[in-house]
Amino acid sequence: MRENVYDVSDKAQFYAGHSYRHYKSEVYPLFANILSTLKDGDVILDIGGGPGHLPYEFFKKQTEKSIEYWILDGSKALLKHAEGKLAGNDQIHTALIDFNKEDWGKGLPSANAIVSNNALFHLKPERICDFYTGLSGILRPNGFYLNQQSMLYAGGYHPHQNNVITKFLNKLPYDVLPQMPQFTEEEFNNMMESETEIKNRHQEEIKQAMAQKDLDPTIYYFHSVEDHLKALRQTGMEATTIWQKKEFYVILGVKE
Numbered sequence: 001m002r003e004n005v006y007d008v009s010d011k012a013q014f015y016a017g018h019s020y021r022h023y024k025s026e027v028y029p030l031f032a033n034i035l036s037t038l039k040d041g042d043v044i045l046d047i048g049g050g051p052g053h054l055p056y057e058f059f060k061k062q063t064e065k066s067i068e069y070w071i072l073d074g075s076k077a078l079l080k081h082a083e084g085k086l087a088g089n090d091q092i093h094t095a096l097i098d099f100n101k102e103d104w105g106k107g108l109p110s111a112n113a114i115v116s117n118n119a120l121f122h123l124k125p126e127r128i129c130d131f132y133t134g135l136s137g138i139l140r141p142n143g144f145y146l147n148q149q150s151m152l153y154a155g156g157y158h159p160h161q162n163n164v165i166t167k168f169l170n171k172l173p174y175d176v177l178p179q180m181p182q183f184t185e186e187e188f189n190n191m192m193e194s195e196t197e198i199k200n201r202h203q204e205e206i207k208q209a210m211a212q213k214d215l216d217p218t219i220y221y222f223h224s225v226e227d228h229l230k231a232l233r234q235t236g237m238e239a240t241t242i243w244q245k246k247e248f249y250v251i252l253g254v255k256e
């Protein structure tokens with residue numbers, strides 16, 4: 001494992017214990033179905049794969065092929081959690097990376113598929129072009145990229161803003177746009193406990209980061225879909241969206 005300066009261990013408990021039913025019901029099956037087109041000997045890299053939920057779901061069905069699956073994350077604690085969750089699966093590898101660093105891809109194997117679920121909102125906006133240049137370099141010919149994350153709404157609305165659009169969307173009942181997980185009371189209480197702790201810590205980190213005029217990596221960045229597509233296309237890859245719900249999109253990139 002490479003050593004790295006960035007760790008988000010404080011969020012490990014939150015991410016590892018998060019009820020991820022909304023991903024489990026739609027996003028993970030979509031990713032897993034597309035990944036099932038891979039062949040024996042192929043390599044998958046999972047950027048910000050953290051607690052290992054996606055590979056866990058993927059390998060539940062994928063028992064025949066010999067596929068190398070790399071979970072890449074900035075948190076030692078989350079990688080450890082993933083290793084425990086997937087113990088005994090010798091197709092799993094983990095590596096500590098920081099995708100906000102220029103050399104994030106150094107030492108990684110080239111891949112047939114690169115996936116990322118709900119992690120690249122941590123990517124600093126000024127890094128997006130370099131990040132995709134690195135990603136395209138790692139991807140083998142005919143390889144593909146899948147990324148699900150929260151983006152800006154069309155028109156530049158920020159999902160956390162308190163404006164007429166977000167107010168309207170937030171009032172909709174769960175079954176109209178069921179992108180949010182429904183928690184059991186116990187899950188909710190556990191989450192709220194860790195969330196309050198995280199929020200307090202974030203506020204302190206943000207204050208410190210602002211004072212240093214250097215934004216902290218734990219801040220969320222809302223990229224637009226166009227930011228991603230443009231940055232992917234400047235590498236020579238083709239790119240489009242293949243799924244959307246509220247501000248959540250899945251982007252597909254393909255390298256010829």
Ligand SMILES: C[S@@+](CC[C@H](N)C(=O)[O-])C[C@H]1O[C@@H](n2cnc3c(N)ncnc32)[C@H](O)[C@@H]1O
Nearest residue numbers: 048049050073074075097098099100117119122
């Ligand atoms: C919301 S979690 C998503 C985890 C996982 N992909 C899933 O589907 O549950 C975001 C992940 O991004 C990782 N992360 C955040 N910033 C990172 C960075 N700069 N480099 C690498 N990983 C990072 C976190 O450690 C965390 O595992």
